[in-house]
Amino acid sequence: MPERIGYRELSVKHPSVIIIGSGISGLTAAYELQKAEFQVTVLEAGTRVGGAMYSQVEDEWIAEIGPNSILETHEKIKTLIHELEITEEVIYPGNMSSNRFVIKNHKLLPLPMSPISFFTSGLFSLNSKLNLLREPFISKWDNHKEESLADFVRRRLGQNFLDYAVNPFIAGVYAGNPESLSVKYALPKLYGLEQKYSSLIKGQIKKAREPAVHGEIPRNSAKMFSFKNGLKTLPETIANKLQQKVQFDSQIKSIEKKGEEWSVRYKHKGDDQILQSSVIIYAGTAHQLSKLPIKNTNLTFAEDIIHPPVAVLSLGYHRNQVKHHLNGFGMLIPEVEKMNILGALFMSSLFKGRTPQDHVLLTVFLGGTRQPHMALQSEEQRLISTEKDLSTLLGINSAPSFIFHRQWEKAIPQYGIGFGEIKSTFHRLEKANPGLYFTGNYREGISVSDTILHALKTAEIIKSNYKSKLI
Numbered sequence: 001m002p003e004r005i006g007y008r009e010l011s012v013k014h015p016s017v018i019i020i021g022s023g024i025s026g027l028t029a030a031y032e033l034q035k036a037e038f039q040v041t042v043l044e045a046g047t048r049v050g051g052a053m054y055s056q057v058e059d060e061w062i063a064e065i066g067p068n069s070i071l072e073t074h075e076k077i078k079t080l081i082h083e084l085e086i087t088e089e090v091i092y093p094g095n096m097s098s099n100r101f102v103i104k105n106h107k108l109l110p111l112p113m114s115p116i117s118f119f120t121s122g123l124f125s126l127n128s129k130l131n132l133l134r135e136p137f138i139s140k141w142d143n144h145k146e147e148s149l150a151d152f153v154r155r156r157l158g159q160n161f162l163d164y165a166v167n168p169f170i171a172g173v174y175a176g177n178p179e180s181l182s183v184k185y186a187l188p189k190l191y192g193l194e195q196k197y198s199s200l201i202k203g204q205i206k207k208a209r210e211p212a213v214h215g216e217i218p219r220n221s222a223k224m225f226s227f228k229n230g231l232k233t234l235p236e237t238i239a240n241k242l243q244q245k246v247q248f249d250s251q252i253k254s255i256e257k258k259g260e261e262w263s264v265r266y267k268h269k270g271d272d273q274i275l276q277s278s279v280i281i282y283a284g285t286a287h288q289l290s291k292l293p294i295k296n297t298n299l300t301f302a303e304d305i306i307h308p309p310v311a312v313l314s315l316g317y318h319r320n321q322v323k324h325h326l327n328g329f330g331m332l333i334p335e336v337e338k339m340n341i342l343g344a345l346f347m348s349s350l351f352k353g354r355t356p357q358d359h360v361l362l363t364v365f366l367g368g369t370r371q372p373h374m375a376l377q378s379e380e381q382r383l384i385s386t387e388k389d390l391s392t393l394l395g396i397n398s399a400p401s402f403i404f405h406r407q408w409e410k411a412i413p414q415y416g417i418g419f420g421e422i423k424s425t426f427h428r429l430e431k432a433n434p435g436l437y438f439t440g441n442y443r444e445g446i447s448v449s450d451t452i453l454h455a456l457k458t459a460e461i462i463k464s465n466y467k468s469k470l471i
């Protein structure tokens with residue numbers, strides 16, 4: 001009677017899972033599998049949960065060191081927040097957040113958000129505007145070679161659109177460069193429009209009329225959110241629900257399949273430990289993966305995933321120190337403008353409660369694929385480079401009263417040309433090693449929402465594999 005075989009009965013066989021890494025991917029997978037009564041252990045190399053997601057709280061300042069907001073791109077994200085009982089903690093930005101600025105000639109120009117504002121915007125050349133009218137008539141590229149995002153945009157919309165829309169957008173999302181990213185994997189939805197509708201414009205219009213895929217919330221209507229005490233609320237709440245199942249300061253020494261079970265040797269706070277489990281999920285970073293000691297398994301392919309360095313500077317000022325109104329989400333800087341920073345978020349305009357009264361908070365990003373050396377400078381030098389740009393752009397000419405620096409030597413995985421082969425390798429590895437799974441921002445998208453969705457999908461596959469084995 002298969003219907004009667006639920007997870008409670010499965011637990012008699014004690015299905016166990018070891019999850020490596022307690023970033024949002026590892027925690028989400030752990031939480032989902034714990035709900036299905038798997039015995040969960042999370043091994044984390046560091047001393048706290050959340051990985052890239054952490055909020056520094058000092059006096060009345062709340063500064064994010066990694067992600068600043070999450071997009072509600074699927075009903076499953078809402079469900080997770082609801083189940084974790086933190087809906088009351090969620091905060092959404094005000095209307096102002098729909099204003100986004102792009103720099104041209106050292107001035108902040110609003111990014112056009114509608115066709116009419118695109119045609120009247122000073123950000124784009126006349127040629128760029130004519131290119132948009134021509135775009136529906138450009139035929140689809142049928143070459144099966146992976147194309148760079150830059151070539152794709154140049155082919156359909158021209159160089160000026162690449163320079164002033166796509167280049168700054170990619171610096172803001174990937175800290176990357178469209179010349180080296182693969183359009184198919186870095187922006188699959190954009191790529192899909194050409195594949196399915198032969199045109200980005202026609203595709204946008206037609207897609208808006210089609211019913212949404214079950215549970216999916218289109219990006220243009222997905223709400224952005226954070227939490228009253230910063231994004232760290234999410235990983236910390238999941239960790240609490242996992243009740244001591246995260247073992248910090250854990251260094252994996254060997255992973256080996258013995259019969260049906262995996263055997264993991266690791267050092268925990270200096271002591272040798274060994275665990276057996278039916279399932280292992282690697283939810284660590286892609287840049288650490290090649291060092292994972294799985295017997296007879298070569299993981300050096302992961303070294304091909306480039307992670308440029310990024311520095312994050314949270315800077316707090318008295319409102320009177322800043323000439324600009326900061327009436328928007330933030331500003332992005334095209335590479336052709338040749339400035340020091342990649343862009344800045346106007347955090348105190350985005351979310352309330354991040355600063356003492358009458359103060360503002362900016363989060364500035366430096367480095368990325370564009371200027372890795374900028375992220376690797378000393379803290380002092382980074383501040384000098386940043387202050388120069390903030391003076392030009394926002395009229396800030398005095399020192400901040402709050403400063404918090406975070407340097408990521410390896411920040412965000414780049415879905416570069418050749419990423420298709422990397423994706424296939426992960427599939428092959430999972431197929432060749434039953435019970436071994438990979439989840440994280442190197443699989444199906446780098447955003448927090450994409451990583452949560454992939455972790456949920458991985459947990460679903462594991463649940464169904466174990467259910468079908470017993471049935």
Ligand SMILES: Cc1cc2nc3c(=O)[nH]c(=O)nc-3n(C[C@H](O)[C@H](O)[C@H](O)COP(=O)(O)OP(=O)(O)OC[C@H]3O[C@@H](n4cnc5c(N)ncnc54)[C@H](O)[C@@H]3O)c2cc1C
Nearest residue numbers: 021023024025045051052066067068284285440441447448
């Ligand atoms: C500066 C910055 C800004 C960002 N801004 C945004 C944003 O605004 N919105 C958004 O949606 N996304 C943003 N992102 C991307 C997003 O934050 C990440 O892609 C996502 O949080 C990654 O989660 P993860 O669990 O896959 O990996 P991580 O958060 O990197 O977690 C991996 C964890 O695994 C541990 N680990 C690694 N290797 C091992 C090992 N061998 N053994 C044990 N533990 C190990 C690490 O210590 C870490 O705790 C940003 C990222 C950065 C760096």
